[in-house]
Amino acid sequence: MKTKENKKNTADERQHRKIRWDRVACLIMLALALVMLLGTLRNVIQIIELQEQERQEYPEKKRSSSRGEKFLNKDIFVFVEGLNENVEVEANKVEATTEADFDAVEAEIAATEFEIAEAAPATTEAEANVNAETAKSGENAKAESEEAAPVTEVEESARVETEAEAEAEAVEAATVEAPTTVEATPAETGNFYTYMGRSYSEADVTNLARMAWFEEGNAGKEATQLAAAVIINRSHWTVFGSNIYDVFYQPGQYAAATKQRYESSESVPDYVSEWIRELLLGNSQFGTVPRNVVFQAQFQQGDGIYYSAASTYICYCSESLLGEYIP
Numbered sequence: 001m002k003t004k005e006n007k008k009n010t011a012d013e014r015q016h017r018k019i020r021w022d023r024v025a026c027l028i029m030l031a032l033a034l035v036m037l038l039g040t041l042r043n044v045i046q047i048i049e050l051q052e053q054e055r056q057e058y059p060e061k062k063r064s065s066s067r068g069e070k071f072l073n074k075d076i077f078v079f080v081e082g083l084n085e086n087v088e089v090e091a092n093k094v095e096a097t098t099e100a101d102f103d104a105v106e107a108e109i110a111a112t113e114f115e116i117a118e119a120a121p122a123t124t125e126a127e128a129n130v131n132a133e134t135a136k137s138g139e140n141a142k143a144e145s146e147e148a149a150p151v152t153e154v155e156e157s158a159r160v161e162t163e164a165e166a167e168a169e170a171v172e173a174a175t176v177e178a179p180t181t182v183e184a185t186p187a188e189t190g191n192f193y194t195y196m197g198r199s200y201s202e203a204d205v206t207n208l209a210r211m212a213w214f215e216e217g218n219a220g221k222e223a224t225q226l227a228a229a230v231i232i233n234r235s236h237w238t239v240f241g242s243n244i245y246d247v248f249y250q251p252g253q254y255a256a257a258t259k260q261r262y263e264s265s266e267s268v269p270d271y272v273s274e275w276i277r278e279l280l281l282g283n284s285q286f287g288t289v290p291r292n293v294v295f296q297a298q299f300q301q302g303d304g305i306y307y308s309a310a311s312t313y314i315c316y317c318s319e320s321l322l323g324e325y326i327p
Helices: 003-058 059-146 148-172 188-193 202-216 223-233 245-250 256-263 269-281
Strands: 193-195 198-200 293-297 305-309 313-316
Touching: 193 202, 198 202, 202 223, 202 245, 202 256, 202 269, 223 245, 223 269, 223 293, 223 305, 223 313
Parallel strands: none
Antiparallel strands: 193 198, 293 313, 305 313
16 A cells, blocks of 8 residues: 555656646746847837937938838837747747646556556555464464463363372272273274264374464464364365365465474473364364364354354355365
């Protein structure tokens, strides 16, 4: 937008400068014509004064002088009239030149405005990209600064839970009742989790936790689980990829800064993996997220909002636009 305003201001300044110079040139021409006219009038006055002086000195030549005076006055009249015509012609030339210059300036301004109009969309898009990158960098910085606090709280919570479990085990050991047998959840068998027909290992859990955490930052449990759900849902559609890694590294989908943090040695709180396990087991508040929930951004898009909190929007997309579904 600044480029557009600068171009317009430059065109306006150029037009005003051109108009000022044309006015100055016109005034100079008129001044020269006036000087010439005044010089002619001075000569006429001097001739008249000389004739009057001669008539007073030689009265006998009055008749012949009067006759010559008539011819002289006629010559003077013709000369003055011709001078006036020249002045008028010069003024017309100046006026025509000024009008032509005005037309040229207007044409130049129109061309400049057309160039600005063509450049405006690109400028707007560039500014929008810069604003998006700035906002994303701010979120990542905020996430880094806030990661430490939850870790401390979780560690304290884990310590309290450990003490409570130890007390419960002691009470259970002292009880005469037969021990109860707890069956493993089928989805957890062999440390694999089944979600939407696919199995996910502990390595997948760790990687999903890192992807979702670095994408959303410290945005909370629900936002992190939904970020992971969007990655999983996308891996079932051919337009995005066939697995979570293809989805995450698809060009233009996730920010370069997010990928760099994911590939770095930066740690993620342990409770984030617990959130992902809860999602894969279907124990989150969302249960199984609909398979066409594939958009996650800071603005609304697609065909409706599935969930929104703070500046995050999780949205649907029409399945007709997603290609073939991969079970």
